[in-house]
Amino acid sequence: AMESETEDHKNVSLIENGKEEPKLPTAMYSREFIINILLMLAVVVSATSSGMAMGYPAVLLPQLKSNDSILYTDEEMGSWIASIVTGSMPIGSLISGFMIDKIGRRVTMHIQCGVVILGWLLAGVAQNHATMLTGRFVSGVASGLGMVAGQVYNAEVSSPKARGILSSAPFVSYAVGILLVYALGAVCDWRLVAGLSTIPPFIAIAMLFFYPESHVWLIRKGKIEKARAACVWFRASKTEKAGKEVEDLIARFSNEKLENYSWRCIFEPYCLKPLIISIIFNLLQTLSGVYVVVFYAADIIAEMGTQQLEVSEMLIAVLTALIRMIFSFVSCVLLHYMTRRRLGLLSAVTTSLFSFILGICVYLGVSSYFMPICLFLYVAANTVGLLVLPGVMIGELFPARIRGVAGGLSYTLFSISIFGVAKIYPFLNTLSATRNF
Numbered sequence: 001a002m003e004s005e006t007e008d009h010k011n012v013s014l015i016e017n018g019k020e021e022p023k024l025p026t027a028m029y030s031r032e033f034i035i036n037i038l039l040m041l042a043v044v045v046s047a048t049s050s051g052m053a054m055g056y057p058a059v060l061l062p063q064l065k066s067n068d069s070i071l072y073t074d075e076e077m078g079s080w081i082a083s084i085v086t087g088s089m090p091i092g093s094l095i096s097g098f099m100i101d102k103i104g105r106r107v108t109m110h111i112q113c114g115v116v117i118l119g120w121l122l123a124g125v126a127q128n129h130a131t132m133l134t135g136r137f138v139s140g141v142a143s144g145l146g147m148v149a150g151q152v153y154n155a156e157v158s159s160p161k162a163r164g165i166l167s168s169a170p171f172v173s174y175a176v177g178i179l180l181v182y183a184l185g186a187v188c189d190w191r192l193v194a195g196l197s198t199i200p201p202f203i204a205i206a207m208l209f210f211y212p213e214s215h216v217w218l219i220r221k222g223k224i225e226k227a228r229a230a231c232v233w234f235r236a237s238k239t240e241k242a243g244k245e246v247e248d249l250i251a252r253f254s255n256e257k258l259e260n261y262s263w264r265c266i267f268e269p270y271c272l273k274p275l276i277i278s279i280i281f282n283l284l285q286t287l288s289g290v291y292v293v294v295f296y297a298a299d300i301i302a303e304m305g306t307q308q309l310e311v312s313e314m315l316i317a318v319l320t321a322l323i324r325m326i327f328s329f330v331s332c333v334l335l336h337y338m339t340r341r342r343l344g345l346l347s348a349v350t351t352s353l354f355s356f357i358l359g360i361c362v363y364l365g366v367s368s369y370f371m372p373i374c375l376f377l378y379v380a381a382n383t384v385g386l387l388v389l390p391g392v393m394i395g396e397l398f399p400a401r402i403r404g405v406a407g408g409l410s411y412t413l414f415s416i417s418i419f420g421v422a423k424i425y426p427f428l429n430t431l432s433a434t435r436n437f
Contacts, residue, residue, distance in 0.1 A: 032236040036158045039234070042211060043150040044173035046109055046204035049116050050143040051177020052197045053136075056123075057082035058297040058317055059185020059193060070127075075426050077129055082295045083422035084133055085140035089415035092144020097408020099145070105153035105214045112149060113201035113208075116142035124194030135194075144415060148407040151391050156216040157234045171388040172328040178294060179321035186314045219249050265402045266409070274397035275406055278390065281344070282414040285386045288351050291418050292425050293320065293379065303429075304362055304371050316372050323376045327383040340389060340396075347385025354378035390414065 061082065064073035073081065092112075099108045119142055122135030150170045177200070184193045212230035219227045224246070231242040265271050293300060297317040334343055354377045361371055390410075398406045 030236070032159055032234075032238065035234065035236050039157055039211060040154060042204055042207040043109070043154055043170055044176070045200050045207065046113055046146055047150055047170040047173040048177040048180065049113075049120070049197055049200040049204075050139075050146055051174035052181040052200070053085055053116070053119070053139040053143055053177075054174065054291070054294055055178035055181040055297075055321065056136075056185075056193070056197075057295050058299075059181060059314070060190045061296075062298050062314075063185075063190050071129070071132065073129070075430075079423055079426040081129075081132060081136055083419050084136045085143065086291075086415050086419035086422055088137045088140030089144035089147070089418070090412040092141040092146075093148060093408045093411035093415055094144075095141075095408075096145045096148040096411075097405045100149050100152055100217070101220075101405070104217050105149050105156070106208055106211060107213075108145060108149040109153065110205060110208055112142050112145035113205045115145060116201045117198045118142075120194050120198045124191050140415075144411065147391075147411045152407060153214055155396070156214040157230075159235070171391045172325070172332060175321070175325040175328040175383065175387070179318070179325045182297070182314070182318045182321040186312075186318055215246065216249060219246065220253060224250070266406060271399060271402050271406060274393070275410060278393045278397060278410045279413050281393070282390050282410065283417050284348075285382075285390060286414070286417040286421055288348075288382055288386055289355065289421075290382045290387055292421055293375075295422050296425060297321075301372070301375070304375070316375070319372070320375060320379045323379045324383045324387070327380045328388060331384045331388045334384065335388075335392070340392065343385045344389055345385075347381055347383075347389075350381035351378065351386060354381055 057078075061073065061078045063069060064071055064081075065078065066072075092115075096108060096112075099111070116139060119135050119137075119139030122138060123132055124135075126132035126135060147170070154170070181193060181197065184196055188196070212233050213226070215227040215231040215234065218224075218230060227249075228243065228246050231246050232239055235242040235245070266275065297320055298313045301313040301316045301320075331343070338346075354374055358371075358374045358378055361374060393410075
């Protein structure tokens, strides 16, 4: 039973032997695939605001640190404003693991959108650091809620052939969100940026009203007729195909009681092995500096000595966000042509290479256009694999019966690692230099 549960994912696993390549859908523009794309858009729009929350410190802190700021912020407080989002994300991740199993994937995403709106409003009206930190804290909880819910919903309702590209879509939306907030921050006051950032979650709330709940969750709750109707909708009215899928799921889940032993199942080898792989990969991704560049882009670029290039640090930061978004889309395509393991190795090796070159250039005091180009290549390298693969793991590595709980635990530890790196970076920077980090 355990083997059949993970059968759908065996050809796309990170631990596959690498001999069999995933293939593109034969009917890429079929009605079913278009419905899959529409489903993905709701998750993408919802996650965009989370990406904006991640990138917000890069545009917020330079404005708050200016001498004429009404909310002047020093380095210590700035590090808290930047990192508290990831510090509170574990709360949302842990809660979401239970919420998506108890009240459903779609309802959890609705709640997440409401929470993220509250976080942005608090940040936008902040007159003191306490209110700003509260708003950032709430935004972090919302991001944690949305991470697992969106990934699980996408993985369950999408067709197996389109699952790779759809599972990576939320990370594309994070890149889009970072680009949006960088672009807005280059021309707008930080309060206006916070207000405009409430638009994506409002759009997501409206879109989600038109989508059914996951048929996988409905079957687990014994709502078979609703599950059949939802599956027919997801499979573009292909009644026979949807009926067979529902019957297969019913047979698979017939002897399971998720609520009674979800946590106990975590320690079974078939669950523990993918969980360990996911945690280690997430930790290595965080330590590669991916999110340090997201949080402190403008400050890092300024320390590289780019002032002589007659190009503003914020413009270079916007370009890094644009590169990140473009290569997020590229990674979606590569997921169809390359195995996950190969893509991860390619991304890790090239990220290490460009990070080393960048450090050497800063050490030698190189101040030419080669510096931002090298930074762009570094961002492209880590985006194409390291950034998107953790999300793909949630949908593909974990068995359906513990996907919510295991995904929540994985993202919780992931968020804690990001918080640690984001909080400690300014301190390390005062002791050493950006090139050494």
